[in-house]
Amino acid sequence: MAVLLRRLAGHVARGFVMILVVTTISFLIIRSVPGDPLAARYQKLVEQGMAPDAAQRAVEVLYGFTPKGSLWEQYLDYMGGLARLDLGQSLSVPGADVSTVLFSAAKWTVIPVLAGTLLSFLVGVVMGVYAAIKRTGVLGDLLAISGSLLHGVPQYVLALLLGAIFTTLIPVLPAGGTADIVIDPGFTPDYIGSLVQHATLPVVTYALAGYGGWILAMKSSVVTVLGDDFILAAELRGMKRSIIFRYVARNAILPLFTILALSLGLLFGGAIFIERIFNYPGLGLMLIDSINNRDYSLMGGAFLLITTAVVVANIAADLLYTVIDPRVRSGGEAA
């Protein structure tokens, strides 16, 4: 337990530094993007015939603040805000906190991504085991080929294909949004059914895009473990097949947990294409909108969220190892 806590502390410290560095870099990058929405709004108001003073005040009222000070002062201001978990004001949604906008979008990304990834992980791992055991047969070949094919197709191509097939050729699924607008939100079967229906295409895309990688990774991992001495040893000791199968599965799945955690972190980034294609209002779509609108604070918040997700996923993966792999555990003791 002490090992676990010590590792956790180390990871949190490192993760914190990482987040700090990424935040700084993204702050600088975002500020160097040309275009200033406040200036643009001011310009527009003046063009509409408003007096410059009145226009300035109107902008201030609309956004609730005016940026002032040098870049360095703004940076300190921003980091100070972050320390208080204040991500600032959104510029494209006047009057709204970045964190509010972020979290209302996040649920449309996190749940489908999680569902899709876990689905592909489960199916891919099971199929990978079969592909490894039947690797000399036709079934194994078919599974491996299906994995290679799906792994080779880019996510957005899959999304476009699925979208074209199921919304246009065979229009059984809705083409965008999170639910039918005519149905009132609430815990009603209609609304939930509509939610599921709308989420189906994004989730299936995430799942199919991930499946190929899982089946290939699991297959090669299982084949490696099957060749390990301790499996033959277990057979020669007359261990039951079911026990040997568990030995194989548990040893083979270990390296996949790292990939799983990393892919969960990274899928927040990958969601951009999918959400754009299915017009699904998650983080990806929000990020695109915020870039188009030069919504600096929202962009910064989105980057921060993605970074944090990756860092947290990494930490989770490592801690998971500490729990499931005794070799890592004692490695920590030695260090």
Add this chain to the structure above:
Amino acid sequence: MAPEQSPPGPPGVRIRGLTVVYRTPAGELPAVSGVDLDLAPGTITGVVGESGSGKSTLALSLLNAVQPPGRIAAGSVEIDGLGDVVALGGEGLRRARGRHVGYVFQAAQNSLNPLKTVGKQVLDLGRSHGVEDPRGLLADARDLLGRMGLDGARVLDSYQHELSGGMRQRVGIMLALVLNARLVVLDEPTTALDMITQATILRIVREVHAERGLTTLVITHDLGVVAEVADRLAVMYGGRVAEQGPTREVLAGPRHPYTRGLLGAIPRLVGDIGEARALPGRPPTLADIPADGCVFRERCPLRMDVCETGSPPVVTRGSRSAACHAVRDGDGDRPAVAAATGEDQA
């Protein structure tokens, strides 16, 4: 599960005409051909050979566990209380493994699941063999480890990576014996261990063998190991038994030129280091084992015309036998060999 019927004494083993082939692109090639070997009840038999001599394949055959692409093509392995292992399959074979025949892996091999403690793996073994008293099994395991000079409780709580090579080897022996198997196969039990640990392991093998009344087969490339533990010795070359007999007699008066070559290659502690002579040439691989004639003739100092065509007959004299054309005429060939190997070096 029926109560296990422990055979009254250690089991004997009779291997007859055992041929094991491996499927290769060049067709099925024999790794073991026509081996006859008896393990007398209660004895330790050592099988010595270079890499590729077929000794490990022979060991696996005792459990009918030759791994694909290999298979037992002919012959039988009769074990008292089990019958012909070659005819066994499925559940019957699985139950025989571990319960009747214990197999100890080479120490350098990782024969334990790295993710489970030794104790948990003992329990898995018990579950696989329908042991009704898991606590009793753990206690047996602890006692066995204690008998071999380890802190049994601590080792049972350890993972493989927490154990040294010598400890792993003892854990391997414990796992082979904990179900009370009376026939034990040790594959290279001392390879990759330091000298002190080697000596300890060999002492343990001897003592446990005597205490539990076992029939033991030790596979090794090290004549020293055989000299140390084995009652009987079988020398393998190219998938065949070149010579076998009581260890002392064979080592004192080897009949087969290969056995002589092996003994002549061992450097002595006293005397000139130059007296040790390596056998010329290399052992045959699966692909270049000659189909006809003697497999050893390429390296043999006594090579004759008949060696090219005829398989050497097994000449049995008393409790010893050798498969060599040159041995047929009796023991008068010894000086000839010494002269021949002498020339060889010159």
